Amino acid sequence: MKYSLMALALGATLLSGNAFAAKWDGGDDLPTNPLPCDGGAGTMAAKAYDGAAVTGSVDKSGKPITLVDVPKLIGIGYFNATTKGMQDAAKELGNVKVTTDGPTEAKIDEQVKFIDNYITRGVDGVLFAANDPVAIAPVLKKALSKGVHVIGYDANSTPDAREWFVNQAQFNGIAKAMVDNLAKEIGEDKSFGIVTSTFTTPNQARWIAEMSAYAAKCHPKLKWLETVEAQEDNILSFNQASTLLNKYGDQLSGLMGMTSVATPASAEAVTRSNLCGKVAVVGLATPNAMKPYVASGCVKSVVLWNPVDLGYAAVYVTRAVVDGKLKAGATSVEAGKLGKLSVVNGSEILLGSPFVYDKSNINNFDF
Amino acid sequence: MSATIAQAPARKWRFSLSQEWLLLIGIATLFIVVGLINPRFVASRNLQSILLANAYVAVAAIGMSVVIVSGNIDISVGSLIGVLASISGALAVAGVPVFFAWAIPVVISILVMMLQGALVAYLRIPSIVVTLGMLSILKGGLISVTNGVWISGMPDSFHLAQWHLLDLFIAAEPGKQAAVPESLSALKPMFDLLTMPVLFMLFLTLGAAWWMRNTAKGRSVYAVGGNAEAARLCGIPRERTLMMVFAVHGLFTGLAAVLFATQPSVIQSTVPPNLELTIITASVVGGVSILGGTGTVIGSTLAAILIAAIGSALIFVNISPYWLRAAQGILILVTVLADIYRRRQRGLAR
Numbered sequence: 001m002k003y004s005l006m007a008l009a010l011g012a013t014l015l016s017g018n019a020f021a022a023k024w025d026g027g028d029d030l031p032t033n034p035l036p037c038d039g040g041a042g043t044m045a046a047k048a049y050d051g052a053a054v055t056g057s058v059d060k061s062g063k064p065i066t067l068v069d070v071p072k073l074i075g076i077g078y079f080n081a082t083t084k085g086m087q088d089a090a091k092e093l094g095n096v097k098v099t100t101d102g103p104t105e106a107k108i109d110e111q112v113k114f115i116d117n118y119i120t121r122g123v124d125g126v127l128f129a130a131n132d133p134v135a136i137a138p139v140l141k142k143a144l145s146k147g148v149h150v151i152g153y154d155a156n157s158t159p160d161a162r163e164w165f166v167n168q169a170q171f172n173g174i175a176k177a178m179v180d181n182l183a184k185e186i187g188e189d190k191s192f193g194i195v196t197s198t199f200t201t202p203n204q205a206r207w208i209a210e211m212s213a214y215a216a217k218c219h220p221k222l223k224w225l226e227t228v229e230a231q232e233d234n235i236l237s238f239n240q241a242s243t244l245l246n247k248y249g250d251q252l253s254g255l256m257g258m259t260s261v262a263t264p265a266s267a268e269a270v271t272r273s274n275l276c277g278k279v280a281v282v283g284l285a286t287p288n289a290m291k292p293y294v295a296s297g298c299v300k301s302v303v304l305w306n307p308v309d310l311g312y313a314a315v316y317v318t319r320a321v322v323d324g325k326l327k328a329g330a331t332s333v334e335a336g337k338l339g340k341l342s343v344v345n346g347s348e349i350l351l352g353s354p355f356v357y358d359k360s361n362i363n364n365f366d367f
Numbered sequence: 368m369s370a371t372i373a374q375a376p377a378r379k380w381r382f383s384l385s386q387e388w389l390l391l392i393g394i395a396t397l398f399i400v401v402g403l404i405n406p407r408f409v410a411s412r413n414l415q416s417i418l419l420a421n422a423y424v425a426v427a428a429i430g431m432s433v434v435i436v437s438g439n440i441d442i443s444v445g446s447l448i449g450v451l452a453s454i455s456g457a458l459a460v461a462g463v464p465v466f467f468a469w470a471i472p473v474v475i476s477i478l479v480m481m482l483q484g485a486l487v488a489y490l491r492i493p494s495i496v497v498t499l500g501m502l503s504i505l506k507g508g509l510i511s512v513t514n515g516v517w518i519s520g521m522p523d524s525f526h527l528a529q530w531h532l533l534d535l536f537i538a539a540e541p542g543k544q545a546a547v548p549e550s551l552s553a554l555k556p557m558f559d560l561l562t563m564p565v566l567f568m569l570f571l572t573l574g575a576a577w578w579m580r581n582t583a584k585g586r587s588v589y590a591v592g593g594n595a596e597a598a599r600l601c602g603i604p605r606e607r608t609l610m611m612v613f614a615v616h617g618l619f620t621g622l623a624a625v626l627f628a629t630q631p632s633v634i635q636s637t638v639p640p641n642l643e644l645t646i647i648t649a650s651v652v653g654g655v656s657i658l659g660g661t662g663t664v665i666g667s668t669l670a671a672i673l674i675a676a677i678g679s680a681l682i683f684v685n686i687s688p689y690w691l692r693a694a695q696g697i698l699i700l701v702t703v704l705a706d707i708y709r710r711r712q713r714g715l716a717r
Contacts, residue, residue: 234635243682246413289517292632
């Protein structure tokens with residue numbers, strides 16, 4: 001009896017495996033929301049505005065304003081890039097002055113001190129990328145209570161401590177960019193493997209689940225072989241990627257790297273195995289780590305967002321808030337050369353599709 | 368007293384020999400079983416991956432074995448390798464001649480290890496405390512200095528770990544594999560395996576094994592590790608022996624760091640997670656008693672290869688790499704049990 005039940009269960013598992021496209025390992029079980037195949041915006045559950053309100057601010061609509069930008073830390077390529085975007089936007093607008101200032105280490109207590117000092121000194125708005133979403137809330141609330149506008153970018157605070165947050169990328173957007181680029185590079189009916197951090201790392205699990213759903217919808221012939229875990233370890237990632245290449249041989253046409261460590265390590269493994277041009281690597285990574293492989297032609301697309309655009313959008317959003325053009329309930333906001341950006345999740349501005357770094361543009365970035 | 372000393376080496380050699388045979392049998396079994404499941408596992412390409420990417424662990428485990436035989440331990444080694452790799456890469460990027468980009472980290476490694484050795488030997492601070500402190504200093508220091516920015520753009524000739532044996536004789540251009548002459552083409556798979564890291568691993572293991580077994584200095588490590596007081600009475604100074612042990616360990620750590628740094632095109636300027644545990648595991652599974660006094664470096668190198676092969680095999684048989692940690696744990700337990708069993712057999716159980 002026991003055995004027949006087990007056999008039944010086994011049979012059912014095998015059947016279901018054949019009947020439905022198996023979900024990829026390493027994804028989570030949360031509901032997915034794959035974007036349309038053609039690049040449309042997709043459906044977004046409507047959500048009421050959940051940001052905070054500023055009190056006692058002077059109406060400076062159309063008048064010059066002074067902003068301070070306090071990123072997680074200063075002096076690194078990533079935030080140098082957001083600063084550049086902010087200066088570009090300020091120059092274009094003409095009536096905005098932005099200063100970037102912040103701690104030299106990503107420490108929340110230092111960051112709070114910087115923001116506090118600028119509130120005392122008097123500014124019209126604070127832009128921030130939080131080192132800690134909860135610990136930064138009190139000083140931001142203090143700013144709001146003194147009539148200072150508060151806009152986040154890159155790393156959010158709790159929604160009740162800021163007015164708006166510029167969100168660099170949503171899970172389904174990243175997933176679409178990854179799968180589309182992979183299918184473009186290896187072909188629709190080829191096989192690939194994934195190198196991720198761990199099956200339970202929240203962001204990676206979310207991306208893989210969304211990728212699985214999007215591929216089933218838009219690239220049904222693409223064949224997923226295996227997901228391997230490599231933590232955030234360069235050498236382990238290299239070993240895991242090499243082993244995938246050795247295990248599947250000609251069967252494997254692509255590798256997807258889910259972390260900024262796994263992607264360069266996968267590219268390294270493909271390079272060392274002399275498989276450049278035969279096995280494509282598509283993944284999330286920062287440009288600097290990928291430059292050698294993009295330069296050698298081994299890697300064609302690196303998926304991430306563009307931090308210059310992120311800083312640029314943050315300044316445009318702040319200007320729109322001061323001018324009264326972006327209010328609770330709005331569905332989009334104009335952001336200069338980026339066009340109309342949509343409002344998502346109540347009080348977040350979505351930067352748009354992820355940015356794909358390739359041979360033509362990767363050397364313009366240094367982070 | 369003199370009788371014990373004279374007798375000791377022969378007995379230890381037989382002891383560790385059996386652990387080495389055990390490891391060889393383990394490696395052979397693994398390759399046969401997984402090779403039957405998926406023949407690609409034993410293809411020369413995969414053997415190369417296993418050896419090449421892990422040779423530096425074996426090299427570091429040689430130094431670790433010497434330290435453990437002397438009755439000490441070093442948990443700072445993983446962090447030090449991370450720091451030395453960043454220094455090596457940074458020097459190469461700054462335009463320092465590649466020889467110095469390789470040599471300077473080795474010298475720094477020896478100095479850092481001798482400093483730790485001095486604290487252990489002369490101030491009598493337990494090595495686990497000294498090296499725990501060093502681990503924190505190096506780990507925190509590295510992230511503060513580099514801000515986690517990766518190092519890339521090293522010149523081609525820097526990549527020592529990508530050199531093949533034949534490159535030395537035929538092509539002067541590193542990184543680009545030399546064409547194997549027609550007459551030797553049958554041996555090509557073997558030449559493919561003989562990359563610099565593998566050659567380093569072979570020669571350093573054999574050299575260290577010879578030194579530990581056949582020289583007075585090498586034997587003194589066993590003496591101090593087995594019984595420091597007895598060794599002192601025989602005229603082997605504990606302090607100077609420990610300084611030597613840590614200097615030797617520094618040399619091997621430095622060489623391991625150079626192999627580690629010169630392999631990838633990009634150096635991740637953070638400390639490799641759990642590297643010290645993998646290195647210590649290789650030593651212990653190799654038959655080095657954590658109590659000091661016994662073990663050989665041939666065992667630790669075989670153990671490093673076995674651990675690396677298990678890591679690769681897990682993917683070939685579709686098992687999560689998290690089991691690698693469990694597998695290492697099982698190996699340690701089996702080693703200790705085998706050791707106890709062997710001691711019982713000889714009526715030496717403590």
